[in-house]
Amino acid sequence: MVQFILNEQEIKTNVSPGLTMLDFIRYNRHLTGTKIGCREGDCGACTILVGELKNGRLSYSSATSCLMPIANAHGKHIVTIEGINLDTLNAVQQAFAEEGATQCGFCTPGFIVSLTGFCINEATPSYDKAIDAMNGNICRCTGYKSIERAAATVSNTMQQRNGTSALQFAVDNRMIPAYFLGIESRLAALLNNAVKQEATGKKYVGGGTDLYVQQHDTIVDEPLNFLYDKSELKGISRHGNTCVMGSATTVTDIAESKIFKDHFKELPAYIKLVSSTQIRNMATIAGNFTNASPIGDFTIFFLALDARISMVNGETKREIFLKDFYKGYKSLDKQPGEIIEKIMFELPSATDLFNFEKVCKRTNLDIASVNSAVCLKMQDENTIATASLSAGGVGPVPMYLAKSSAFLLGKRVTAALIHELTDIVQSEISPISDARGTEAYKRLLLSQLIKAHFIKLFPALPLEHVMYV
Numbered sequence: 001m002v003q004f005i006l007n008e009q010e011i012k013t014n015v016s017p018g019l020t021m022l023d024f025i026r027y028n029r030h031l032t033g034t035k036i037g038c039r040e041g042d043c044g045a046c047t048i049l050v051g052e053l054k055n056g057r058l059s060y061s062s063a064t065s066c067l068m069p070i071a072n073a074h075g076k077h078i079v080t081i082e083g084i085n086l087d088t089l090n091a092v093q094q095a096f097a098e099e100g101a102t103q104c105g106f107c108t109p110g111f112i113v114s115l116t117g118f119c120i121n122e123a124t125p126s127y128d129k130a131i132d133a134m135n136g137n138i139c140r141c142t143g144y145k146s147i148e149r150a151a152a153t154v155s156n157t158m159q160q161r162n163g164t165s166a167l168q169f170a171v172d173n174r175m176i177p178a179y180f181l182g183i184e185s186r187l188a189a190l191l192n193n194a195v196k197q198e199a200t201g202k203k204y205v206g207g208g209t210d211l212y213v214q215q216h217d218t219i220v221d222e223p224l225n226f227l228y229d230k231s232e233l234k235g236i237s238r239h240g241n242t243c244v245m246g247s248a249t250t251v252t253d254i255a256e257s258k259i260f261k262d263h264f265k266e267l268p269a270y271i272k273l274v275s276s277t278q279i280r281n282m283a284t285i286a287g288n289f290t291n292a293s294p295i296g297d298f299t300i301f302f303l304a305l306d307a308r309i310s311m312v313n314g315e316t317k318r319e320i321f322l323k324d325f326y327k328g329y330k331s332l333d334k335q336p337g338e339i340i341e342k343i344m345f346e347l348p349s350a351t352d353l354f355n356f357e358k359v360c361k362r363t364n365l366d367i368a369s370v371n372s373a374v375c376l377k378m379q380d381e382n383t384i385a386t387a388s389l390s391a392g393g394v395g396p397v398p399m400y401l402a403k404s405s406a407f408l409l410g411k412r413v414t415a416a417l418i419h420e421l422t423d424i425v426q427s428e429i430s431p432i433s434d435a436r437g438t439e440a441y442k443r444l445l446l447s448q449l450i451k452a453h454f455i456k457l458f459p460a461l462p463l464e465h466v467m468y469v
């Protein structure tokens with residue numbers, strides 16, 4: 001049985017735990033304000049809010065309900081467009097109406113729900129955050145300017161919040177109904193009394209953002225095992241210089257982690273390149289590793305950190321380097337029934353240099369044509385002690401560039417060195433021509449991304465010209 005609160009109503013249901021929240025909302029509860037667009041997480045028409053207790057405090061994030069198994073809603077508050085309606089238009093809906101930010105209206109519930117997610121988030125409100133909250137929503141009619149104006153109106157109101165809690169302020173300003181104020185205690189009571197039935201199937205599901213795109217027709221009837229909310233797979237901690245992450249850590253968990261923010265100064269820029277707010281809230285790192293896409297962004301990120309993964313199968317545990325996980329196209333060093341439990345890596349020190357680059361056909365909400373990351377330990381300002389280079393989209397698996405990394409040991413960074421390096425990189429990769437670009441294009445892209453790493457990491461050196469030769 002799965003138990004949660006849907007808008008104001010408590011739900012106990014025995015439907016298949018793999019059913020998408022979208023299908024439950026529309027076909028079981030007949031709440032048809034949540035729309036079906038792509039069913040692939042791309043359009044945002046199906047956006048809902050998911051409220052959960054974290055350290056006893058209620059916090060909301062957005063999700064694409066087309067990719068969310070209902071099992072991942074257990075003990076949570078699910079909010080659809082109907083759940084934020086008042087007797088007349090609420091303040092977010094009113095802003096959309098006044099700015100002409102809705103035409104055919106198909107995308108509008110998704111936009112309104114995403115923007116409401118911004119309003120009830122405790123982070124300091126700003127216009128940019130309001131826009132970011134809607135970065136997973138697509139509109140085919142309005143041209144976005146009117147939507148941006150509506151977001152400006154809403155964010156101007158939110159910026160008057162000062163010390164008031166976001167939920168209280170949103171209720172006081174007619175953005176959401178007053179029942180939201182009772183949800184924290186209702187969820188605590190529900191979690192105390194609800195008995196979660198653990199699924200024990202052999203197919204593991206994290207956030208579902210790969211599986212439900214690939215298998216949405218069949219997955220609902222399969223025996224599944226849900227990892228997303230397992231407490232032993234959660235959390236990011238630091239032990240000396242080692243960072244240990246639960247495998248169900250999401251991209252948003254990383255974005256919000258103080259440990260990551262302290263050690264990766266450019267983290268917000270990297271995060272912006274990955275999917276959308278809704279998908280980042282759902283996507284786990286182990287899911288990214290295990291999906292084994294040659295262009296998985298966080299796979300490339302952690303390969304450059306030479307991360308290790310601990311695998312568990314019942315009582316049996318073992319640890320391997322992430323780079324050894326990949327045996328061939330979608331072929332992994334993983335036994336049936338084995339899951340990734342934890343991810344471990346050495347945190348870059350203040351003198352280490354790290355960079356991640358990604359090129360895709362469009363800047364936002366797109367998968368990479370080619371991506372790459374590098375981590376350098378320095379002997380002195382310009383001399384490399386050790387290096388780890390990774391690259392995606394240039395072979396059948398996400399690649400740790402072992403020869404290129406070894407070549408850099410003990411070398412001084414110069415334009416000539418970078419040219420030599422790109423030659424070695426080219427000898428290590430084997431891209432193919434496909435929808436993301438021709439082989440020649442991907443080879444060129446990777447060389448340019450390697451050069452970009454060095455230009456960014458060594459701003460004091462005259463390296464810009466390497467881009468053009």
Ligand SMILES: Cc1cc2nc3c(=O)[nH]c(=O)nc-3n(C[C@H](O)[C@H](O)[C@H](O)COP(=O)(O)OP(=O)(O)OC[C@H]3O[C@@H](n4cnc5c(N)ncnc54)[C@H](O)[C@@H]3O)c2cc1C
Nearest residue numbers: 041206207208209210211275283284286287288290297340
């Ligand atoms: C619209 C959209 C945009 C996207 N954009 C990007 C992007 O920009 N960059 C990018 O890299 N990816 C992107 N993705 C892909 C996806 O979001 C990521 O790969 C994500 O990290 C997958 O994690 P998940 O938890 O959702 O995986 P799931 O779909 O739940 O699972 C994926 C695979 O991992 C397995 N698995 C999950 N957890 C474990 C575990 N602990 N141990 C062993 N096996 C496990 C599952 O069995 C399955 O085989 C996008 C997806 C969508 C839908």
Ligand code: FES
Nearest residue numbers: 037038039044066
């Ligand atoms: S229907 Fe398009 S994101 Fe879910």
Ligand code: FES
Nearest residue numbers: 103104139140141
């Ligand atoms: S108003 Fe028609 S898709 Fe956005």
